[in-house]
Amino acid sequence: MLGVSHATSGAVLGLAVAGYAPLAFGIEPSAGSVLTFAAVCAGAALLPDLDHPSSTATKHFTAASFLASQVVRPLSGLVYRLTRARRDTGKGTHRGLTHTVLGAVLLGLGVNLASAAWGAPVLLGTLFVCLALAIKGLDAIVPGPPSLVAAAALTFAVEAYVPGGTAGTAGWLGTAVALGMVVHSVGDAITESGAPLLWPVPIRQRRWYPVGSPRPLRFRTGGKVEAWLVAPGLTVAAFVLAALVVPGVAPVLLDLRDRVEQLIAGAAMMAP
Template structure:
């Protein structure tokens, strides 16, 4: 679901552009909306660092592979320490990284680091936009799709996005904006997975029916398997919604 998650992140990035612009004093522009959309797309893929073959895990080779191993180890450790007797799972994929509580914690940490360090802001924006560009290349074609499919092309594109982000303010960019997008992107990812057959532990660490890691989600009749047509409906709706919101903000 890498591409569909990225498109829901695009919608989130564009949707929060107005309140972010109001809070930071920078009115929405077409370029600004593109930057927020790409950052949202990248943030919406972060939870899947808990899977060894996900889009985000494969995006940066050894670096994201190491992050993935760390995420899975942390998820398993937290699962083992907090599991209830009724919990029965491996404790890795779709566990800690897919909880709203963890999304808030990661977003807060990223926001704090970016607030304290210009370099942290640059690194976070570059990473998120790189992942977003790689995931969204499926919506492009020809030379652009081939360019974004290469590490060098995506890296240069992400460098351009980072430069646009860092130069959008007269003073140092407010780091909390990056943290907010990370948290929202991670949450919307989990909500997307809640529409699938497996569900996610949205209520953790609260116990539900004796399980702290209860896999929750939409009503059974609304759920679908990844790769089937309802996933494409979500993708199309997200892109259409992002385009509509973006046009409304610019008129």
């Protein structure tokens, strides 16, 4: 899928998990926790494509992402060669290690441990990087200032002005990274090529089996189905979920609705 669809799918999943999962344990999430988790999930949904030299994450972000790609691609190729089964084909440098559930879980676990040990520097750094990636992924529909500047401003705003800030995500923010990477791979799996989500589980004598939806349901990346159905649907879902799960948003929207109704009623009374 395109960067826009990856970013919005990550935002939708992040909002749903951060908004509803804590309630199952009797915990009321703060606005800062929900927004931080959702933003990181949205940005992490572009991370797997660091294994592609022309992806948004690699080519249109920073020099650091380009260098990261130079590490990720050969590492993914090496793991592929070491673990490939008899019927596996290809090089494993794209849609390889970063497109697997295990790879996502390992990176997420690392971020969880780091955020629990070092707190704010890891939380703010992760939020900044993922916000910048998400903004860059949305640039096709929401063009604006450079992603790094916008990400820095939003990171500061979340920490300084949003109730709860990032502190409530310490020790579990890596879960957002893992979920974002997995939802990216699931998105790729429903396109024409599939993704090796279940590596290294052997399937049909292949460890890098490209898991996918039934062929009649697959669509082409950037095609009409994605442009006119998938991307708009995900965007609407993200706004609806934000209104439902981010504390403080619903009252503001209800107040805005009441004010609009009052203005309409006043205009109607003044009309001849």
